[in-house]
Amino acid sequence: MSEQITFTIDGIEIKGKAGQTIIEAADEAGIYIPRLCYHPELAPHGSCRVCTVLVNGKPQSACTQPIAEGITVENNTKELDEHRRNLIDMLFIEGNHFCMFCEKSGNCELQAVAYRLGILAPKYPYFFPKKDVDSTHPDIFLDLNRCILCGRCVSASRDIDGKGVFEFVGRSIEKKIAVNAEASLKDTNLKQADKAADVCPVGTINKKRTAFAIPIGKRLYDSKPIGSDIESRRK
Amino acid sequence: MMTKPKVATASLAGCFGCHMSLLDIDERILKLIELVDFDKSPIDDIKEFTGRCAIGLIEGGCANEDNVHVLQEFRKHCDILIAVGDCAIMGDIPAMRNNIPLKECLEEAYLNGPTVYNPEKIIPNDKELPLCLNRVYPCHEVVKIDYSLPGCPPNADIIWQALVALLTGKPLELPYELIKYD
Numbered sequence A: 001m002s003e004q005i006t007f008t009i010d011g012i013e014i015k016g017k018a019g020q021t022i023i024e025a026a027d028e029a030g031i032y033i034p035r036l037c038y039h040p041e042l043a044p045h046g047s048c049r050v051c052t053v054l055v056n057g058k059p060q061s062a063c064t065q066p067i068a069e070g071i072t073v074e075n076n077t078k079e080l081d082e083h084r085r086n087l088i089d090m091l092f093i094e095g096n097h098f099c100m101f102c103e104k105s106g107n108c109e110l111q112a113v114a115y116r117l118g119i120l121a122p123k124y125p126y127f128f129p130k131k132d133v134d135s136t137h138p139d140i141f142l143d144l145n146r147c148i149l150c151g152r153c154v155s156a157s158r159d160i161d162g163k164g165v166f167e168f169v170g171r172s173i174e175k176k177i178a179v180n181a182e183a184s185l186k187d188t189n190l191k192q193a194d195k196a197a198d199v200c201p202v203g204t205i206n207k208k209r210t211a212f213a214i215p216i217g218k219r220l221y222d223s224k225p226i227g228s229d230i231e232s233r234r235k
Numbered sequence B: 001m002m003t004k005p006k007v008a009t010a011s012l013a014g015c016f017g018c019h020m021s022l023l024d025i026d027e028r029i030l031k032l033i034e035l036v037d038f039d040k041s042p043i044d045d046i047k048e049f050t051g052r053c054a055i056g057l058i059e060g061g062c063a064n065e066d067n068v069h070v071l072q073e074f075r076k077h078c079d080i081l082i083a084v085g086d087c088a089i090m091g092d093i094p095a096m097r098n099n100i101p102l103k104e105c106l107e108e109a110y111l112n113g114p115t116v117y118n119p120e121k122i123i124p125n126d127k128e129l130p131l132c133l134n135r136v137y138p139c140h141e142v143v144k145i146d147y148s149l150p151g152c153p154p155n156a157d158i159i160w161q162a163l164v165a166l167l168t169g170k171p172l173e174l175p176y177e178l179i180k181y182d
Protein backbone atom coordinates (compact mmCIF):
# COMPACT_ATOMS: atom_id res chain seq x y z
CA MET A 1 0.00 0.00 0.00
CA SER A 2 1.33 3.38 -0.88
CA GLU A 3 1.85 5.92 1.82
CA GLN A 4 -0.88 8.53 2.14
CA ILE A 5 0.05 12.18 2.15
CA THR A 6 -2.27 14.92 3.35
CA PHE A 7 -1.95 18.53 2.26
CA THR A 8 -4.21 21.40 1.19
CA ILE A 9 -4.97 23.21 -2.08
CA ASP A 10 -6.72 26.54 -1.54
CA GLY A 11 -7.67 25.33 1.93
CA ILE A 12 -9.23 22.08 0.72
CA GLU A 13 -7.77 18.95 2.28
CA ILE A 14 -6.33 16.54 -0.29
CA LYS A 15 -5.17 13.00 0.31
CA GLY A 16 -2.53 11.97 -2.21
CA LYS A 17 -0.10 9.09 -2.56
CA ALA A 18 3.63 9.34 -1.99
CA GLY A 19 5.44 9.95 -5.27
CA GLN A 20 2.61 11.89 -6.89
CA THR A 21 3.12 15.38 -8.22
CA ILE A 22 0.81 18.18 -7.11
CA ILE A 23 -1.02 18.11 -10.45
CA GLU A 24 -1.58 14.33 -10.26
CA ALA A 25 -3.00 14.52 -6.75
CA ALA A 26 -5.11 17.55 -7.64
CA ASP A 27 -6.50 15.86 -10.77
CA GLU A 28 -7.50 12.81 -8.75
CA ALA A 29 -9.18 14.98 -6.16
CA GLY A 30 -11.10 16.91 -8.81
CA ILE A 31 -9.23 20.20 -8.56
CA TYR A 32 -8.19 21.73 -11.86
CA ILE A 33 -4.84 23.46 -12.04
CA PRO A 34 -4.45 25.23 -15.40
CA ARG A 35 -1.69 23.63 -17.49
CA LEU A 36 -0.44 23.34 -21.05
CA CYS A 37 2.69 21.24 -21.50
CA TYR A 38 1.67 18.55 -19.00
CA HIS A 39 0.14 15.36 -20.39
CA PRO A 40 -0.80 12.58 -17.94
CA GLU A 41 0.78 9.82 -20.04
CA LEU A 42 4.09 11.58 -20.59
CA ALA A 43 7.05 12.56 -18.43
CA PRO A 44 6.46 16.12 -17.18
CA HIS A 45 8.36 18.72 -19.18
CA GLY A 46 7.81 21.63 -16.80
CA SER A 47 8.34 24.22 -19.50
CA CYS A 48 5.18 26.30 -19.90
CA ARG A 49 4.84 27.41 -16.26
CA VAL A 50 1.07 27.81 -16.66
CA CYS A 51 0.62 25.31 -13.81
CA THR A 52 2.56 27.51 -11.39
CA VAL A 53 1.11 27.35 -7.88
CA LEU A 54 2.39 28.66 -4.56
CA VAL A 55 3.77 25.91 -2.33
CA ASN A 56 4.16 27.27 1.19
CA GLY A 57 4.26 30.66 -0.51
CA LYS A 58 6.92 29.79 -3.14
CA PRO A 59 6.12 29.49 -6.86
CA GLN A 60 6.52 25.92 -8.17
CA SER A 61 5.27 24.12 -11.25
CA ALA A 62 2.54 21.75 -10.09
CA CYS A 63 3.36 19.22 -12.82
CA THR A 64 6.90 18.61 -11.54
CA GLN A 65 6.67 19.32 -7.80
CA PRO A 66 6.06 16.23 -5.65
CA ILE A 67 3.50 16.45 -2.88
CA ALA A 68 4.67 16.46 0.73
CA GLU A 69 2.94 16.08 4.05
CA GLY A 70 1.33 19.26 5.33
CA ILE A 71 2.21 21.60 2.45
CA THR A 72 -0.10 24.51 1.67
CA VAL A 73 -0.78 24.95 -2.04
CA GLU A 74 -2.42 28.05 -3.49
CA ASN A 75 -3.84 27.61 -6.98
CA ASN A 76 -6.98 29.59 -7.63
CA THR A 77 -5.82 33.11 -6.87
CA LYS A 78 -6.14 36.37 -8.78
CA GLU A 79 -2.37 36.84 -8.92
CA LEU A 80 -1.64 33.36 -10.24
CA ASP A 81 -4.36 33.66 -12.88
CA GLU A 82 -2.90 37.01 -13.94
CA HIS A 83 0.53 35.36 -14.25
CA ARG A 84 -1.07 32.58 -16.31
CA ARG A 85 -2.83 35.09 -18.56
CA ASN A 86 0.51 36.79 -19.21
CA LEU A 87 2.10 33.49 -20.23
CA ILE A 88 -0.81 32.66 -22.52
CA ASP A 89 -0.73 36.15 -24.05
CA MET A 90 2.95 35.66 -24.86
CA LEU A 91 2.32 32.28 -26.48
CA PHE A 92 -0.27 33.91 -28.73
CA ILE A 93 1.87 36.84 -29.84
CA GLU A 94 5.04 34.75 -30.32
CA GLY A 95 3.37 32.47 -32.85
CA ASN A 96 0.87 32.96 -35.63
CA HIS A 97 -2.44 31.85 -34.19
CA PHE A 98 -5.15 32.30 -36.78
CA CYS A 99 -7.89 30.44 -34.93
CA MET A 100 -10.49 31.34 -37.55
CA PHE A 101 -9.04 28.82 -40.00
CA CYS A 102 -7.17 26.49 -37.67
CA GLU A 103 -8.37 22.88 -37.77
CA LYS A 104 -7.69 22.58 -34.04
CA SER A 105 -9.99 25.46 -33.09
CA GLY A 106 -12.56 24.39 -30.52
CA ASN A 107 -10.42 21.43 -29.52
CA CYS A 108 -7.21 23.36 -28.85
CA GLU A 109 -5.81 23.41 -25.34
CA LEU A 110 -4.05 26.77 -25.71
CA GLN A 111 -7.25 28.42 -26.90
CA ALA A 112 -9.28 26.62 -24.23
CA VAL A 113 -7.05 27.77 -21.37
CA ALA A 114 -7.26 31.31 -22.78
CA TYR A 115 -11.08 31.06 -22.84
CA ARG A 116 -11.17 29.66 -19.34
CA LEU A 117 -9.02 32.51 -18.05
CA GLY A 118 -11.31 34.99 -19.82
CA ILE A 119 -8.70 36.40 -22.22
CA LEU A 120 -10.45 38.59 -24.79
CA ALA A 121 -7.22 39.65 -26.53
CA PRO A 122 -3.48 39.47 -25.83
CA LYS A 123 -2.17 42.80 -24.59
CA TYR A 124 1.27 42.70 -26.22
CA PRO A 125 2.35 43.62 -29.76
CA TYR A 126 2.44 40.70 -32.18
CA PHE A 127 5.66 39.24 -33.56
CA PHE A 128 4.26 37.76 -36.80
CA PRO A 129 7.28 35.46 -37.05
CA LYS A 130 8.05 33.53 -40.19
CA LYS A 131 7.52 29.81 -39.51
CA ASP A 132 7.56 26.68 -41.62
CA VAL A 133 4.79 24.36 -42.65
CA ASP A 134 5.75 20.80 -43.61
CA SER A 135 3.07 18.99 -45.58
CA THR A 136 5.29 16.42 -47.26
CA HIS A 137 4.01 13.44 -45.25
CA PRO A 138 1.02 11.68 -46.86
CA ASP A 139 -1.03 11.50 -43.63
CA ILE A 140 0.25 14.16 -41.24
CA PHE A 141 1.22 17.80 -41.55
CA LEU A 142 3.20 20.09 -39.34
CA ASP A 143 2.37 23.79 -38.92
CA LEU A 144 5.04 25.43 -36.80
CA ASN A 145 3.12 28.73 -36.76
CA ARG A 146 1.11 27.26 -33.89
CA CYS A 147 3.75 25.33 -31.94
CA ILE A 148 4.04 26.26 -28.25
CA LEU A 149 7.16 24.13 -27.66
CA CYS A 150 5.48 21.98 -25.04
CA GLY A 151 7.70 19.01 -25.86
CA ARG A 152 4.86 16.47 -25.82
CA CYS A 153 5.62 15.22 -29.33
CA VAL A 154 9.29 14.78 -28.44
CA SER A 155 8.51 12.70 -25.33
CA ALA A 156 5.73 10.70 -26.96
CA SER A 157 7.80 9.74 -29.98
CA ARG A 158 10.86 8.89 -27.91
CA ASP A 159 9.28 7.24 -24.85
CA ILE A 160 6.09 5.66 -26.19
CA ASP A 161 6.55 5.13 -29.94
CA GLY A 162 10.28 4.42 -29.55
CA LYS A 163 11.01 6.44 -32.70
CA GLY A 164 12.45 9.83 -31.83
CA VAL A 165 10.78 11.58 -34.77
CA PHE A 166 10.75 15.03 -33.14
CA GLU A 167 13.43 17.03 -31.38
CA PHE A 168 14.11 20.59 -30.28
CA VAL A 169 16.70 22.63 -32.15
CA GLY A 170 17.95 26.18 -31.53
CA ARG A 171 17.78 28.26 -28.39
CA SER A 172 15.64 31.00 -26.91
CA ILE A 173 13.35 32.68 -29.45
CA GLU A 174 14.96 30.59 -32.23
CA LYS A 175 14.04 27.33 -30.50
CA LYS A 176 11.80 25.13 -32.60
CA ILE A 177 10.61 21.62 -33.23
CA ALA A 178 12.51 19.79 -35.96
CA VAL A 179 12.06 16.36 -37.46
CA ASN A 180 14.78 13.78 -37.16
CA ALA A 181 15.27 13.13 -40.86
CA GLU A 182 17.26 14.04 -43.92
CA ALA A 183 14.78 16.60 -45.20
CA SER A 184 11.23 16.57 -43.95
CA LEU A 185 8.39 14.73 -42.24
CA LYS A 186 7.93 12.32 -45.14
CA ASP A 187 11.42 10.94 -44.48
CA THR A 188 10.49 9.82 -40.96
CA ASN A 189 8.64 6.68 -39.94
CA LEU A 190 5.88 8.67 -38.23
CA LYS A 191 2.44 7.05 -38.56
CA GLN A 192 -1.04 8.45 -37.89
CA ALA A 193 -1.53 5.83 -35.16
CA ASP A 194 1.58 6.97 -33.27
CA LYS A 195 1.20 8.60 -29.88
CA ALA A 196 3.28 11.51 -31.17
CA ALA A 197 0.60 12.26 -33.74
CA ASP A 198 -2.02 12.44 -31.00
CA VAL A 199 -0.64 14.54 -28.19
CA CYS A 200 -0.09 17.99 -29.67
CA PRO A 201 -2.20 20.42 -27.59
CA VAL A 202 -2.44 22.88 -30.47
CA GLY A 203 -2.82 22.73 -34.25
CA THR A 204 0.81 21.96 -35.09
CA ILE A 205 0.75 18.20 -35.61
CA ASN A 206 -2.38 17.46 -37.60
CA LYS A 207 -3.75 14.32 -39.18
CA LYS A 208 -4.69 14.93 -42.77
CA ARG A 209 -8.30 14.33 -43.89
CA THR A 210 -9.67 14.57 -40.35
CA ALA A 211 -10.17 18.33 -40.00
CA PHE A 212 -13.45 20.09 -39.28
CA ALA A 213 -15.28 16.79 -38.76
CA ILE A 214 -16.98 18.03 -35.58
CA PRO A 215 -19.44 20.89 -36.17
CA ILE A 216 -19.07 24.20 -34.32
CA GLY A 217 -21.02 23.98 -31.10
CA LYS A 218 -20.12 20.32 -30.53
CA ARG A 219 -16.36 20.67 -30.20
CA LEU A 220 -14.53 19.79 -27.01
CA TYR A 221 -14.43 23.25 -25.46
CA ASP A 222 -17.40 24.98 -27.14
CA SER A 223 -19.71 24.97 -24.18
CA LYS A 224 -17.69 23.63 -21.24
CA PRO A 225 -14.36 25.08 -20.10
CA ILE A 226 -11.24 22.95 -20.19
CA GLY A 227 -10.82 21.20 -16.85
CA SER A 228 -14.56 20.61 -16.36
CA ASP A 229 -13.94 16.85 -16.65
CA ILE A 230 -11.41 17.03 -13.82
CA GLU A 231 -13.68 19.21 -11.69
CA SER A 232 -16.58 16.80 -12.14
CA ARG A 233 -14.56 14.19 -10.17
CA ARG A 234 -14.72 16.32 -7.06
CA LYS A 235 -16.69 14.64 -4.28
CA MET B 1 -35.63 64.98 -23.60
CA MET B 2 -32.26 63.68 -22.58
CA THR B 3 -29.81 63.38 -25.43
CA LYS B 4 -28.79 59.83 -26.15
CA PRO B 5 -25.16 58.72 -26.06
CA LYS B 6 -23.61 58.33 -29.48
CA VAL B 7 -21.99 55.31 -31.06
CA ALA B 8 -19.63 55.47 -34.04
CA THR B 9 -18.35 52.54 -36.07
CA ALA B 10 -15.66 52.02 -38.71
CA SER B 11 -14.43 49.22 -40.89
CA LEU B 12 -10.68 49.43 -41.45
CA ALA B 13 -8.88 46.43 -42.95
CA GLY B 14 -11.83 44.13 -42.37
CA CYS B 15 -14.47 42.47 -44.52
CA PHE B 16 -17.58 44.13 -43.03
CA GLY B 17 -18.40 40.79 -41.42
CA CYS B 18 -18.25 42.34 -37.97
CA HIS B 19 -20.70 45.04 -39.05
CA MET B 20 -22.97 42.31 -40.40
CA SER B 21 -22.71 40.61 -37.03
CA LEU B 22 -23.77 43.85 -35.34
CA LEU B 23 -26.85 43.90 -37.58
CA ASP B 24 -27.39 40.26 -36.63
CA ILE B 25 -28.71 41.42 -33.26
CA ASP B 26 -32.01 41.34 -35.22
CA GLU B 27 -34.98 43.10 -33.61
CA ARG B 28 -32.77 44.19 -30.73
CA ILE B 29 -31.58 46.88 -33.15
CA LEU B 30 -34.84 48.70 -32.28
CA LYS B 31 -33.83 48.67 -28.63
CA LEU B 32 -30.35 49.79 -29.60
CA ILE B 33 -31.64 52.91 -31.34
CA GLU B 34 -33.69 53.70 -28.25
CA LEU B 35 -30.45 53.58 -26.28
CA VAL B 36 -28.11 55.39 -28.70
CA ASP B 37 -27.76 57.58 -31.74
CA PHE B 38 -25.35 56.52 -34.44
CA ASP B 39 -22.70 59.07 -35.37
CA LYS B 40 -19.96 58.47 -37.98
CA SER B 41 -20.61 55.00 -39.32
CA PRO B 42 -21.11 53.11 -42.58
CA ILE B 43 -24.51 52.10 -41.16
CA ASP B 44 -25.95 55.63 -41.52
CA ASP B 45 -23.28 56.86 -43.95
CA ILE B 46 -22.31 59.81 -41.75
CA LYS B 47 -18.77 60.56 -42.95
CA GLU B 48 -17.48 62.95 -40.29
CA PHE B 49 -17.87 63.02 -36.52
CA THR B 50 -20.61 65.41 -35.41
CA GLY B 51 -19.51 65.40 -31.77
CA ARG B 52 -18.22 63.38 -28.84
CA CYS B 53 -19.17 59.69 -28.87
CA ALA B 54 -19.58 57.36 -25.93
CA ILE B 55 -18.47 54.28 -27.82
CA GLY B 56 -16.47 53.63 -30.96
CA LEU B 57 -16.56 50.19 -32.54
CA ILE B 58 -13.57 49.35 -34.73
CA GLU B 59 -13.62 46.51 -37.21
CA GLY B 60 -10.35 45.66 -38.96
CA GLY B 61 -6.70 46.39 -38.35
CA CYS B 62 -4.50 49.03 -39.97
CA ALA B 63 -3.26 48.02 -43.42
CA ASN B 64 -2.76 51.52 -44.85
CA GLU B 65 -2.22 55.10 -43.73
CA ASP B 66 -5.90 55.96 -44.04
CA ASN B 67 -6.77 53.17 -41.58
CA VAL B 68 -4.32 54.72 -39.09
CA HIS B 69 -5.82 58.16 -39.61
CA VAL B 70 -9.41 56.93 -39.08
CA LEU B 71 -8.39 54.95 -36.01
CA GLN B 72 -6.69 57.99 -34.48
CA GLU B 73 -9.80 60.09 -35.20
CA PHE B 74 -11.91 57.49 -33.41
CA ARG B 75 -9.60 57.53 -30.41
CA LYS B 76 -9.88 61.30 -30.30
CA HIS B 77 -13.70 61.36 -30.47
CA CYS B 78 -14.73 58.29 -28.47
CA ASP B 79 -14.74 57.77 -24.71
CA ILE B 80 -14.57 54.00 -25.07
CA LEU B 81 -12.91 52.36 -28.02
CA ILE B 82 -13.67 48.70 -28.70
CA ALA B 83 -11.71 46.43 -31.05
CA VAL B 84 -14.45 44.30 -32.58
CA GLY B 85 -13.33 41.04 -34.18
CA ASP B 86 -10.05 39.29 -34.82
CA CYS B 87 -8.87 41.69 -37.58
CA ALA B 88 -8.98 44.62 -35.18
CA ILE B 89 -7.45 42.51 -32.42
CA MET B 90 -4.67 40.67 -34.25
CA GLY B 91 -4.80 41.60 -37.93
CA ASP B 92 -6.40 38.30 -38.96
CA ILE B 93 -6.45 37.31 -42.66
CA PRO B 94 -5.02 40.64 -43.96
CA ALA B 95 -2.10 40.13 -41.57
CA MET B 96 -1.14 36.91 -43.33
CA ARG B 97 1.03 39.16 -45.49
CA ASN B 98 2.96 40.27 -42.42
CA ASN B 99 5.94 38.03 -42.90
CA ILE B 100 6.17 38.63 -46.63
CA PRO B 101 7.85 41.87 -47.81
CA LEU B 102 5.28 44.43 -49.07
CA LYS B 103 7.03 44.69 -52.45
CA GLU B 104 6.62 40.96 -52.98
CA CYS B 105 2.92 41.15 -52.05
CA LEU B 106 2.26 43.96 -54.53
CA GLU B 107 4.19 42.22 -57.29
CA GLU B 108 2.25 39.03 -56.72
CA ALA B 109 -1.07 40.90 -56.75
CA TYR B 110 -0.41 43.16 -59.76
CA LEU B 111 2.34 41.53 -61.84
CA ASN B 112 3.09 37.89 -61.18
CA GLY B 113 -0.14 36.29 -59.94
CA PRO B 114 -1.48 33.52 -62.20
CA THR B 115 -4.71 35.40 -63.06
CA VAL B 116 -3.23 38.91 -63.41
CA TYR B 117 -3.91 40.81 -66.66
CA ASN B 118 -1.84 43.98 -66.53
CA PRO B 119 -0.12 44.63 -69.89
CA GLU B 120 1.21 48.03 -68.75
CA LYS B 121 2.76 46.42 -65.69
CA ILE B 122 1.57 49.19 -63.40
CA ILE B 123 1.36 48.74 -59.66
CA PRO B 124 -1.39 51.23 -58.64
CA ASN B 125 0.36 54.37 -57.45
CA ASP B 126 -2.19 57.18 -57.80
CA LYS B 127 -1.58 59.73 -55.07
CA GLU B 128 -5.26 59.49 -54.09
CA LEU B 129 -4.63 55.94 -52.95
CA PRO B 130 -3.64 55.59 -49.30
CA LEU B 131 -0.17 54.09 -48.93
CA CYS B 132 0.04 50.49 -47.79
CA LEU B 133 1.85 50.01 -44.50
CA ASN B 134 4.82 47.63 -44.29
CA ARG B 135 2.57 45.25 -42.41
CA VAL B 136 -0.93 45.10 -40.98
CA TYR B 137 -1.07 46.47 -37.44
CA PRO B 138 -3.55 45.27 -34.84
CA CYS B 139 -5.45 48.29 -33.44
CA HIS B 140 -3.91 48.12 -29.95
CA GLU B 141 -0.48 48.63 -31.52
CA VAL B 142 -1.64 52.00 -32.90
CA VAL B 143 -3.92 53.54 -30.26
CA LYS B 144 -5.13 52.60 -26.79
CA ILE B 145 -7.97 50.10 -27.00
CA ASP B 146 -10.32 49.84 -24.03
CA TYR B 147 -12.09 46.55 -24.76
CA SER B 148 -11.79 43.71 -27.25
CA LEU B 149 -14.54 41.44 -28.53
CA PRO B 150 -12.95 38.47 -30.26
CA GLY B 151 -14.40 36.32 -33.02
CA CYS B 152 -14.33 36.08 -36.78
CA PRO B 153 -16.84 37.60 -36.67
CA PRO B 154 -17.82 38.01 -33.02
CA ASN B 155 -21.22 36.58 -32.27
CA ALA B 156 -24.06 39.15 -32.35
CA ASP B 157 -24.79 38.32 -28.71
CA ILE B 158 -21.32 39.26 -27.48
CA ILE B 159 -21.58 42.61 -29.28
CA TRP B 160 -25.05 43.19 -27.87
CA GLN B 161 -24.17 42.23 -24.31
CA ALA B 162 -21.03 44.36 -24.36
CA LEU B 163 -22.86 47.41 -25.75
CA VAL B 164 -25.72 47.16 -23.28
CA ALA B 165 -23.37 46.67 -20.32
CA LEU B 166 -21.16 49.61 -21.26
CA LEU B 167 -24.07 51.92 -22.14
CA THR B 168 -25.84 51.20 -18.87
CA GLY B 169 -22.66 51.47 -16.80
CA LYS B 170 -22.56 47.80 -15.81
CA PRO B 171 -19.36 45.72 -15.60
CA LEU B 172 -18.56 43.75 -18.72
CA GLU B 173 -19.06 40.12 -17.72
CA LEU B 174 -19.26 37.83 -20.70
CA PRO B 175 -20.46 34.24 -20.40
CA TYR B 176 -18.00 31.47 -21.32
CA GLU B 177 -19.83 30.36 -24.47
CA LEU B 178 -19.56 33.81 -26.05
CA ILE B 179 -15.77 34.08 -25.92
CA LYS B 180 -14.57 32.52 -29.19
CA TYR B 181 -11.58 33.29 -31.37
CA ASP B 182 -13.11 31.78 -34.51
Ligand code: SF4
Binding pocket: A096, A097, A098, A099, A100, A102, A103, A104, A105, A106, A108, A109, A110, A111, A146, A202, A203, A204, B181
Ligand atom coordinates in the same frame (compact mmCIF):
# COMPACT_ATOMS: atom_id res chain seq x y z
S1 SF4 C 1 -3.42 26.20 -32.40
FE1 SF4 C 1 -5.12 26.80 -31.07
S2 SF4 C 1 -4.71 28.91 -30.53
FE2 SF4 C 1 -3.41 28.40 -32.28
S3 SF4 C 1 -4.59 29.01 -34.09
FE3 SF4 C 1 -5.09 26.86 -33.70
S4 SF4 C 1 -6.93 26.94 -32.41
FE4 SF4 C 1 -6.00 28.97 -32.34
Ligand code: SF4
Binding pocket: A146, A147, A148, A149, A150, A151, A152, A153, A154, A177, A199, A200, A201, A202, A204, A205
Ligand atom coordinates in the same frame (compact mmCIF):
# COMPACT_ATOMS: atom_id res chain seq x y z
S1 SF4 D 1 4.50 20.33 -32.16
FE1 SF4 D 1 2.80 20.30 -30.70
S2 SF4 D 1 3.38 18.70 -29.26
FE2 SF4 D 1 5.25 19.26 -30.35
S3 SF4 D 1 6.21 20.86 -29.10
FE3 SF4 D 1 4.94 21.89 -30.62
S4 SF4 D 1 2.99 22.23 -29.58
FE4 SF4 D 1 4.08 20.66 -28.41
Ligand code: FES
Binding pocket: A034, A035, A036, A037, A038, A045, A046, A047, A048, A049, A050, A051, A052, A061, A062, A063, A064
Ligand atom coordinates in the same frame (compact mmCIF):
# COMPACT_ATOMS: atom_id res chain seq x y z
S1 FES E 1 2.01 22.21 -17.24
FE1 FES E 1 3.49 22.42 -15.68
S2 FES E 1 5.02 23.63 -16.60
FE2 FES E 1 3.62 23.26 -18.24
